[in-house]
Amino acid sequence: MRLSRYFIPVSKDVPSDATIASHKLMLRTGMVRQNGAGIYSWLPLGFRVLKKIEQIVREEMDRAGAIEMLMPTLQQADLWRESGRYDDYGEEMLRITDRHDRDMLYGPTNEEMITDIFRSFVKSYKALPVNLYHQQWKFRDEIRPRFGIMRGREFLMKDAYSFALSEDAARVSYQKMFAAYLNTFDRMGITAIPMQADPGPIGGDLSHEFLILADSGESEVYCDKAVLDVPAPGADFDFDDLNALEAEMSKRTQYYAATEEKHDEAAFNAIPADRQVKARGIEVGHIFYFGTKYSDPMKAEVQTKEGDLVTIHGGSYGVGVSRCVGAIIEASHDENGIIWPDEVAPFGAGIISMKPDANDVAAVADEAYAKLLAAGKDPLYDETSDRAGPKFARMELIGLPWQITVGPRGVKSGTVELKRRATGEREDLSLESAINKVMGT
Numbered sequence: 001m002r003l004s005r006y007f008i009p010v011s012k013d014v015p016s017d018a019t020i021a022s023h024k025l026m027l028r029t030g031m032v033r034q035n036g037a038g039i040y041s042w043l044p045l046g047f048r049v050l051k052k053i054e055q056i057v058r059e060e061m062d063r064a065g066a067i068e069m070l071m072p073t074l075q076q077a078d079l080w081r082e083s084g085r086y087d088d089y090g091e092e093m094l095r096i097t098d099r100h101d102r103d104m105l106y107g108p109t110n111e112e113m114i115t116d117i118f119r120s121f122v123k124s125y126k127a128l129p130v131n132l133y134h135q136q137w138k139f140r141d142e143i144r145p146r147f148g149i150m151r152g153r154e155f156l157m158k159d160a161y162s163f164a165l166s167e168d169a170a171r172v173s174y175q176k177m178f179a180a181y182l183n184t185f186d187r188m189g190i191t192a193i194p195m196q197a198d199p200g201p202i203g204g205d206l207s208h209e210f211l212i213l214a215d216s217g218e219s220e221v222y223c224d225k226a227v228l229d230v231p232a233p234g235a236d237f238d239f240d241d242l243n244a245l246e247a248e249m250s251k252r253t254q255y256y257a258a259t260e261e262k263h264d265e266a267a268f269n270a271i272p273a274d275r276q277v278k279a280r281g282i283e284v285g286h287i288f289y290f291g292t293k294y295s296d297p298m299k300a301e302v303q304t305k306e307g308d309l310v311t312i313h314g315g316s317y318g319v320g321v322s323r324c325v326g327a328i329i330e331a332s333h334d335e336n337g338i339i340w341p342d343e344v345a346p347f348g349a350g351i352i353s354m355k356p357d358a359n360d361v362a363a364v365a366d367e368a369y370a371k372l373l374a375a376g377k378d379p380l381y382d383e384t385s386d387r388a389g390p391k392f393a394r395m396e397l398i399g400l401p402w403q404i405t406v407g408p409r410g411v412k413s414g415t416v417e418l419k420r421r422a423t424g425e426r427e428d429l430s431l432e433s434a435i436n437k438v439m440g441t
């Protein structure tokens with residue numbers, strides 16, 4: 001993408017209600033635009049990152065055997081009356097009446113709708129277990145939307161719903177999501193720690209929140225430092241290996257990790273003092289096993305091999321896709337701007353042409369652009385006539401993993417400058433070597 005033809009409304013001034021780094025940086029880089037309290041437009045740069053995250057989530061869900069679909073944002077109130085949550089959900093639910101006076105709502109979550117779909121089609125144990133997911137906008141009329149997209153009212157969630165014949169089978173579905181989440185967040189370049197959590201309005205008796213540690217986090221969390229060092233299962237993890245699934249979960253649950261609601265001071269104090277971590281955390285995911293909470297009142301039943309009718313056991317699994325954008329920035333920035341991890345960066349590399357009106361400089365910069373483009377690295381090419389200082393500052397602020405600077409002096413000696421945003425390391429290299437290095441990531 002040529003910067004001169006792109007739409008990045010970079011701004012110096014941010015409103016005073018932007019108090020945390022990610023909110024400020026997302027506004028300064030023109031990633032989002034607030035349209036109302038907790039409601040945002042995703043401008044081109046922000047939208048690119050959102051799509052990258054969505055794609056990582058999709059690949060990891062698919063790898064774990066979940067099946068993608070799409071449900072609408074608007075729902076019928078009657079379904080929620082069946083489960084009993086229409087009254088329970090309270091003021092966070094945005095209620096709407098259509099022209100025929102039918103009660104509707106903008107979905108804050110989809111347990112009822114998916115249970116309705118399930119019960120309409122699945123009648124036999126043979127179709128189980130199954131896990132269906134979508135990535136769809138949700139609306140929760142949060143009393144205090146804040147921190148930009150981090151606690152929005154409209155936000156993008158990945159929500160998966162599993163259906164199984166028994167509690168044991170449902171536990172396997174839960175473990176699959178547990179392992180898939182670890183890989184998902186790992187690929188985004190963040191360390192999300194699963195912690196025992198309160199199921200809240202979703203319900204059930206087994207629940208883990210996935211949190212990243214950050215001073216700006218809204219939740220108080222407690223954990224054993226050792227849990228931070230357990231590696232993610234990795235790309236070759238076998239989701240059909242039941243022992244491996246159990247092991248992945250216990251590798252972490254052997255260490256203390258809990259949110260404030262589930263915190264047990266005595267258990268925490270039993271950890272060696274130098275391993276006790278009391279910190280703040282951002283909740284990027286939350287998984288639930290709720291048994292028959294929805295299937296009971298909504299009569300989601302299947303026939304067993306023996307011909308008996310049984311109520312299915314369910315779970316639901318959420319990732320705050322839009323919140324992840326903010327969480328990644330909270331975890332990865334410095335005083336100059338964002339530092340995008342490679343997998344989620346809006347562009348793979350930035351090219352700065354120091355003198356776009358000098359033919360020799362333009363030729364090398366154009367070549368860098370064409371080669372990175374052809375190699376699929378999706379470069380952002382700053383060929384604007386702005387002064388050098390602001391160009392560097394803008395590229396730092398946007399925070400692409402690599403910067404290639406093409407200047408008159410280097411061009412004379414056959415080199416460009418390659419900079420790694422994360423480390424600040426710079427090297428003068430031939431264009432070919434610089435491109436090879438960028439392609440190596």
Ligand code: P5A
Nearest residue numbers: 109151152155159283284285286316317318320323
């Ligand atoms: C799980 C999937 C659920 O809604 N039902 C379907 C279950 N869980 S949850 O914890 O309430 O939400 C899942 C994730 O969504 C993100 N999230 C938000 N992101 C931005 N703004 C909000 N107001 C907001 N509320 C929830 C969180 O990451 C949460 O873990």
